Amino acid sequence: MEESTAGTSPSGGSRTGRNLPAAIAVGVGLGALVIVSLFTVKEIFLAVIVAAVGVGVAELSRAFATRGIAVPIVPVLAAMTAMIAGAYWGGPSWLLGTFVVAVFALLVWRMFAGGTEGYVRDTTASVFTLVYPPLLAGFAALLLQPDDGPYRVLIFIAVTVASDIFGYFAGVLFGRHKMSVISPKKTWEGFAGSVIGCVAVGAWLVAWLMGGALWQGALLGALAAALATIGDLIESIIKRDLGIKDMGTILPGHGGVMDRLDSLVATLIPVWLLLTLFFG
Known part of the structure; x- marks a missing residue:
């Protein structure tokens, strides 16, 4: 999420660095893909998750490579x-167990693949990429x-996207x-706009889709706004450390897939925890 105190440039892009028309078109397309796959067969949406995260992992691996850091892409993707x-x-136990096994496997893989120099x-970096x-x-x-x-997934995506959209326009207009x-x-x-948008969208969707209380959705939205912003900042500091502007160029107006996943992955665990606490 990039915010600015100015509007659009004569070329159609925004002073924030985004090509706004392209960003909107890509956003609408991704939204349609998510909705169609989510409400047809669950496993199709699961495949969308795997594909998106896989591209993000590849982007992060290439970013590390610019600093001479080797992340074995095939084992990480597997x-x-x-x-x-x-x-x-x-369930959660399988997620944690598979992660622990994968960490050990990566340690062994690098031991035989690259020698002692640069092992740590x-x-x-490989374990970081796995997390x-x-x-x-x-x-x-x-x-x-x-x-x-x-x-539940729709609520999670909607409140996170609301953070980006409301934060962007609040930053442009009032930042x-x-x-x-x-x-x-x-x-x-811009952050205040994110909070207002997330609280409103969270309260509405939790009450409408889950039959929950407005305060439950508002709490979820407020937490999502804070974590989405932190996720954006984490991504920004990673890119600054590696000396790159975007993680990729696959999404016009957005950059790379990781540039869109940053806020989403940051909000996932707290949203899952709250929805599980509220609705089992």
């Missing part, structure tokens, strides 16, 4: 698939698992006070 599938069909550096985003994304499979799973040097275009006014 572990990611096993973790997400294990979460969906086996490469294995640390961010695959382990976090496994909670999307846990959200999907119950009978009302599609509604004056910078939030962090990590991401200079973010403003406190």
Whole structure:
């Protein structure tokens, strides 16, 4: 989520660096893909999760490679698939168990694949890549698992997207006070817009889709706004450390897949926890 105190440029892009028409078109397309797959066959949406996170893992691996850090993409992708599938069909214990086995396997893989030099550096980056985003994304499979799973996933995506949309426009229209040097275009006014949007969307959807209380949805939305913003900042500091602007270019107007997953994976666990606490 990038915010600014100015509007669009003459070329059709925004002063935030986004090509706004392209970003909207891509956003609508991704939204349609999510809705169609989510409310047809659950396993189709599960495949969408695996594909999206797989692209994100590949982007992160390439980003590390720019600094000479080797992350073995094939073992990480295999572990990611096993973790997400294990979460969906086996639950949290399978997600955790598969993750632990995968970590050990990566340590052994690097021991035989690259010798001693850079072992700690490469294995640390590999385990980090296994956590961010695959382990976090496994909670999307846990959200999907119950009978009302599609509604839970829809709430999770809607409140996170609301953080981006409301924060963006509030930042453009009212942004004056910078939030962090990590991401200079973010403003406190934009964050306030994120909170208002997330609280409103969360309260509405939790009451409508889950039959919950308005305060439950409002609490979920407020937490999602805070965590989505933190997720954006984490992604920003990773890119600054690696000296890159975007994780990729596959999504016009957005950058890479990881540039869209950053806020989503950050909100997954708290949203899953609250929905499980409220509705079992």
